[in-house]
Amino acid sequence: MLLEIDHHSGVPIYRQVIRQIRQQIMTEGLKEGDQLETVRDLAAKLKVNPMTISKAYSFLEAEELVERKRGIGLFVSKVKKGRLDRIKAKLLDTVLNRAAVTAIQLGIPEDEAVEIFKKQYREYDSQNRR
Amino acid sequence: MLLEIDHHSGVPIYRQVIRQIRQQIMTEGLKEGDQLETVRDLAAKLKVNPMTISKAYSFLEAEELVERKRGIGLFVSKVKKGRLDRIKAKLLDTVLNRAAVTAIQLGIPEDEAVEIFKKQYREYDSQNRR
Amino acid sequence: MLLEIDHHSGVPIYRQVIRQIRQQIMTEGLKEGDQLETVRDLAAKLKVNPMTISKAYSFLEAEELVERKRGIGLFVSKVKKGRLDRIKAKLLDTVLNRAAVTAIQLGIPEDEAVEIFKKQYREYDSQNRR
Amino acid sequence: MLLEIDHHSGVPIYRQVIRQIRQQIMTEGLKEGDQLETVRDLAAKLKVNPMTISKAYSFLEAEELVERKRGIGLFVSKVKKGRLDRIKAKLLDTVLNRAAVTAIQLGIPEDEAVEIFKKQYREYDSQNRR
DNA sequence: GTGGTCTAGACCACG
DNA sequence: GTGGTCTAGACCACC
Numbered sequence: 415m416l417l418e419i420d421h422h423s424g425v426p427i428y429r430q431v432i433r434q435i436r437q438q439i440m441t442e443g444l445k446e447g448d449q450l451e452t453v454r455d456l457a458a459k460l461k462v463n464p465m466t467i468s469k470a471y472s473f474l475e476a477e478e479l480v481e482r483k484r485g486i487g488l489f490v491s492k493v494k495k496g497r498l499d500r501i502k503a504k505l506l507d508t509v510l511n512r513a514a515v516t517a518i519q520l521g522i523p524e525d526e527a528v529e530i531f532k533k534q535y536r537e538y539d540s541q542n543r544r
Numbered sequence: 545m546l547l548e549i550d551h552h553s554g555v556p557i558y559r560q561v562i563r564q565i566r567q568q569i570m571t572e573g574l575k576e577g578d579q580l581e582t583v584r585d586l587a588a589k590l591k592v593n594p595m596t597i598s599k600a601y602s603f604l605e606a607e608e609l610v611e612r613k614r615g616i617g618l619f620v621s622k623v624k625k626g627r628l629d630r631i632k633a634k635l636l637d638t639v640l641n642r643a644a645v646t647a648i649q650l651g652i653p654e655d656e657a658v659e660i661f662k663k664q665y666r667e668y669d670s671q672n673r674r
Numbered sequence: 675m676l677l678e679i680d681h682h683s684g685v686p687i688y689r690q691v692i693r694q695i696r697q698q699i700m701t702e703g704l705k706e707g708d709q710l711e712t713v714r715d716l717a718a719k720l721k722v723n724p725m726t727i728s729k730a731y732s733f734l735e736a737e738e739l740v741e742r743k744r745g746i747g748l749f750v751s752k753v754k755k756g757r758l759d760r761i762k763a764k765l766l767d768t769v770l771n772r773a774a775v776t777a778i779q780l781g782i783p784e785d786e787a788v789e790i791f792k793k794q795y796r797e798y799d800s801q802n803r804r
Numbered sequence: 805m806l807l808e809i810d811h812h813s814g815v816p817i818y819r820q821v822i823r824q825i826r827q828q829i830m831t832e833g834l835k836e837g838d839q840l841e842t843v844r845d846l847a848a849k850l851k852v853n854p855m856t857i858s859k860a861y862s863f864l865e866a867e868e869l870v871e872r873k874r875g876i877g878l879f880v881s882k883v884k885k886g887r888l889d890r891i892k893a894k895l896l897d898t899v900l901n902r903a904a905v906t907a908i909q910l911g912i913p914e915d916e917a918v919e920i921f922k923k924q925y926r927e928y929d930s931q932n933r934r
Numbered sequence: 935g936t937g938g939t940c941t942a943g944a945c946c947a948c949g
Numbered sequence: 950g951t952g953g954t955c956t957a958g959a960c961c962a963c964c
Contacts (some may be wrong), residue, residue, distance in 0.1 A: 424962090426939060441649055453952060463941050468952070476736060483811050485949035485951050503651050508659060513643040514664035518672070519567045521634050524665050530636060531661055534644040535654050542648070551743055556963060595964045684947090701909055721939060723956050728937070745936050745964035752957060762910050766920060773903040774924035778932070779827045780892050786926050790896060793919055794904035795914050802908070818949060851948045 415444070415451050419460050431470035439479050439490055440502055450480065450488040463493055557592055561600035567604050569609050569620055570632055580610065580618040675704070675711050679720050687722055691730035699750055700762060710740065710748040760802050809850050817852055821860035829869050829880055830892055840870065840878040 417434050419427055438444040450456075453471065457464040471488055474480040481491045517527035547564050549557055568574040580586075583601065586592040601618055604610040611621045647657040676693050677694075679687055698704040713731065717724040731748055734740040741751045777787040807815055807824050817934040828834040840846075843861065847854040861878055864870040871881045 419609070428939080433582045437649055441651060441943095452950090454950095462963095464952095465942090465954095466940065469939090471952085473736060474731060480954070482814070483629055483813055483945080484816060484953095486813075487951060502652075506647060506650060506652060506657070507664070509646045509659070510661045511664045513639045514661060515668050516639045517636060518665065518669055519571065520636060521571050522632075522636060524662065524669075527640070527656055527665065528662065531640045531644060532635070532654065532658065534641045535550070535648065535657065538641070538645050539654075552741055556744060558963080596964060599963090602797070663690075681861065688954080697909055701911060712935090725939095725957090726955065727809045729954090731937085742937070743947095743964095744938095744962080747936060766907060766910060766912060766917075767924070767942090769903045769906045770917070771924045771928070773899045774921060775928050776899045777896060778925065778929055779831065780896060781831050782892075782896060784922065784929075786904070786920055787900070787925065788922065791900045791904060792914065794897070794901045795908065795917065798901070798905050799908055799914075818948080856949055859949090 415456070417456070417460060419462070422542060427460075428466050428470040428473070431456075431460075432473055434473060439493070440498065440505075442449075444490050445489055446492045448490045450490070452487060464468060472502070547586075547590060556601040558603070559595060561586075561590075562603050564607060564658045565604060566607075566663065569623070570628065576618050576622045578620045580620070582617060616622070626638055675715070675716070677720065677723070687720075688726050688730040688733070691716075691727060692733055695730070695734060695736075696739060699753070700758065700765075704750050705750045706750050708750045710750070712747060737786075807846075807850060808853065818856045818860040818863070821846075821850075821857060821862050825860070825864060826867075826869060830885070830888065834880050836880055836882045838880045840880070841878060 415435075417431060421427070423430070435444065435450070439505070444450075447491060450471065450530070451459070453467045457467045471480065475482060475488070476489055479491055481489050483489060490517050514527070517524075522530075526538070547561060549560055551557075552583065553560070574580075580601065581589070583594050583597045587597045590597070600623075601610065605612055605618070609621055609623065609632070610618050612618055643661070644657070675695075675698070677691060679690055681687070695704065695710070697734065697789075704710075708732065711719070713724050713727045717727045720727070722757055735742060735748070738750050739753060742748055773791070774787070777784075783788075807821060811817075814818070824842070825834065831934055834840075840861065841849070843854050843857045847857045850857075861870065865872055865878070869881055869883065870878050872878055903921070904917070907914075912920075
């Protein structure tokens with residue numbers, strides 16, 4: 415499980431953990447039944463307090479993306495395809511809406527904004543294609 | 545000066561103020577030499593604590609988008625066209641990049657992402673056209 | 675805000691807090707816009723650590739039953755009638771299902787179980803009617 | 805001896821074991837003098853840690869529903885009819901009381917609550933009738 | 935003043 | 950060994 419924490423971003427560590435794990439579940443980097451790293455291991459690896467990790471895991475559990483097996487560990491839940499799609503769609507809408515609003519407020523016309531968006535898409539995509 | 549504060553967004557109020565004023569300077573809703581509303585007036589109008597406005601103004605001043613004339617008030621600075629464009633471009637790149645990255649990580653193909661972006665653009669645009 | 679904590683029940687304190695506040699929101703003992711007691715006050719009143727209360731509040735916020743106004747406090751969110759009803763119905767189904775299952779496993783016939791249920795209902799109801 | 809373990813319910817496994825065996829004794833699926841499966845066998849069958857089964861058996865022994873014959877095994881105790889009935893009644897009262905209280909607190913009228921209860925009863929009953 | 939975050943460390947329940 | 954809970958206390962951001 416590959417996580418990167420930015421201690422200077424101002425974003426709480428536990429939220430960074432939540433977001434990244436959620437992302438990996440969405441993109442199936444983490445699949446149903448996969449075990450998450452133990453609280454203590456992940457805490458040691460990221461050099462943060464175990465409770466910080468525990469807190470992140472608790473929220474993921476409340477979201478039902480992750481399940482506890484008591485005394486054993488945490489595992490990725492089965493997420494129904496429909497629910498997954500809804501979460502994805504919502505996430506996407508949010509971020510694209512934010513982008514569109516900014517473009518409009520800056521007075522950038524639609525096609526120009528779309529071009530920049532495409533450029534960004536292709537750049538990132540080509541860099542991260544495997 | 546027209547500002548809207550969303551108390552439920554989680555975004556700090558002073559940042560909402562900063563962003564909106566910055567936006568207005570960018571789009572020339574506020575022009576060089578225009579005077580900003582006084583801290584007290586704006587605070588009263590938005591029903592927030594004056595310190596919140598004061599803080600926002602300080603940041604705008606640090607950004608050199610605004611100048612303090614002691615004893616008189618705050619005024620929009622002269623911003624060179626080139627610098628303005630660079631700020632705009634950078635802002636736009638940042639937000640569109642973030643959107644693109646999210647789309648890619650969720651495995652959304654380019655044209656699908658573009659479609660959603662356009663939809664968001666048009667929705668917001670039609671709602672806010674004056 | 676009236677909360678009772680049972681330190682000996684084995685149920686985590688923060689969950690007791692969550693459940694009771696949720697209950698009060700459901701039953702409109704706490705209404706939209708009402709401010710929750712501050713973390714520190716409630717912690718002092720219940721004689722627990724503020725973080726325990728904070729944790730409870732965080733989960734309620736994640737559930738969107740409660741909203742933060744930064745620097746001011748926490749307030750009961752507007753909950754759409756439909757969503758409220760769904761939450762209520764689910765809660766009710768869960769607890770009545772558990773009751774029914776137990777009755778069946780003990781070999782209690784339906785009408786006998788219903789009679790006991792009615793008795794319990796009336797007893798509690800008459801005690802707590804105002 | 806037929807037991808079902810739900811790893812996702814959050815209820816400790818040893819408690820699930822206790823409850824189900826107790827249930828079977830109540831309903832006379834297990835009768836006086838019947839031998840319980842050995843700790844090892846049951847643990848292997850349920851694929852859980854033997855200590856978990858051992859712990860469950862200890863509680864049943866403490867409850868005097870079961871007796872240890874050293875070197876031989878565990879056997880279902882003689883339970884006086886009266887005591888059995890009292891245990892049953894108490895269990896039933898507890899769970900039905902909890903259900904009634906919840907219904908009342910949610911403002912559900914008696915007959916509506918009863919209807920839902922009956923529905924739950926019939927659903928579960930028809931599914932598990934043999 | 936408000937709530938949020940993080941830490942260090944203790945203790946508990948479960949397997 | 951696993952995760953969960955709670956505490957005490959520090960520091961931060963916001964209003």
